[in-house]
Amino acid sequence: MKVTGLILAGGLGRRMGGRDKGLQPFRGRPMAAWAIERLAPQVDTLLVNANQNPASYAAFGYPVVPDRIAGFAGPLAGLHAGLSACETPLLVTAPCDSPFLPEDLVGRLRAALEAAGADLAVAKTGDQPHPVFSLVRRDALDGLTAFLEGGGRKVDAWYAALKVAEVPFPDERAFANINTLDELNQLET
Numbered sequence: 001m002k003v004t005g006l007i008l009a010g011g012l013g014r015r016m017g018g019r020d021k022g023l024q025p026f027r028g029r030p031m032a033a034w035a036i037e038r039l040a041p042q043v044d045t046l047l048v049n050a051n052q053n054p055a056s057y058a059a060f061g062y063p064v065v066p067d068r069i070a071g072f073a074g075p076l077a078g079l080h081a082g083l084s085a086c087e088t089p090l091l092v093t094a095p096c097d098s099p100f101l102p103e104d105l106v107g108r109l110r111a112a113l114e115a116a117g118a119d120l121a122v123a124k125t126g127d128q129p130h131p132v133f134s135l136v137r138r139d140a141l142d143g144l145t146a147f148l149e150g151g152g153r154k155v156d157a158w159y160a161a162l163k164v165a166e167v168p169f170p171d172e173r174a175f176a177n178i179n180t181l182d183e184l185n186q187l188e189t
Contacts, residue, residue, distance in 0.1 A: 001089045003106055005043035006082035007035050008075055008132060009050045009057060009096035010067055020052050021178070022096030031178060034099030036060055042106035043092060047085055049078040069148050075132050076155060080148055083141040092135045097178045101133065108167050109135035118165040125172040131155040133175060 009022035009032055022032030032048070040046050040062075048064045050057040057064045065085045069077040075093070082091050092109060094101050102108070105123065113121035119140055123133035132155075140162065147158050169175070 001110075002044040003042075003090045003092055003110065003135070004082070004086045004088045005039045005046040005106075006065075006078070006086075006091055006093045007032060007039065007046070007048045007062075007096050008078045008093055009048055010075075010078045010081070020056075022050070023053060023056055024178075026099060026178065030056075031099055032057065032096040033060065035094055035096050035101060036062070038099070038101045038103060039092070039094050039105070042103070044088060047082055048096075049081050073148065074153050074155075076144065076148060076153060076158060079136070080141070080144050083136070083138055083144065086138050089138055090135055091138060093132055095132045095177060098133075098175060099178070100174045100176060102169060102171065102174045105133065106135065108169070109133075112165040112167040113137075116165040117163065119162040120159065121165040121167050122159075123169050123175060124166045125169050125175055128172075129166055130175045131159070132177075 023030045046062045048057045048062050050064050051066050054064045065081045067077040067081050068084055069080060079093055092106050109121040113135055120134055120136045123130045143161060152158060
């Protein structure tokens with residue numbers, strides 16, 4: 001089955017002082033460029049979910065899809081936009097602020113999804129699931145649409161209605177999100 005990748009870059013960057021996180025320089029390139037570099041070889045096609053600076057994100061060479069749910073409704077709105085634009089049976093998500101995502105992310109999530117007959121596979125380190133690193137079947141779109149239209153925004157509340165496979169990964173650093181300028185500066189070196 002083919003997989004579409006989705007880089008989540010649709011947030012407001014509140015903890016980054018209102019800056020667009022994916023476009024913040026990190027080790028000489030925008031953060032989103034690092035996430036794209038890691039995810040693109042693992043998927044058949046790639047999309048970028050962005051609600052600001054669409055021309056800057058389009059410059060990475062991939063289609064940009066904005067949220068269809070108004071009001072910067074969070075990562076589920078980004079997932080919804082990606083599933084709505086997705087033309088493959090599976091969609092994998094990764095945030096724009098995670099430059100170290102695993103190079104075997106998709107393969108491991110896919111194997112677990114298929115083995116469990118799950119609707120969604122999510123990465124996990126220790127006891128911590130990482131819901132923005134997930135692989136979901138495209139046919140979950142209708143349920144997600146109904147959840148969002150009903151005012152739902154919490155990822156774990158949406159997951160509760162799905163069969164979920166949690167996939168252990170050994171390297172917590174691979175899932176590090178850079179949410180603040182301090183974190184950006186610390187990881188820069």
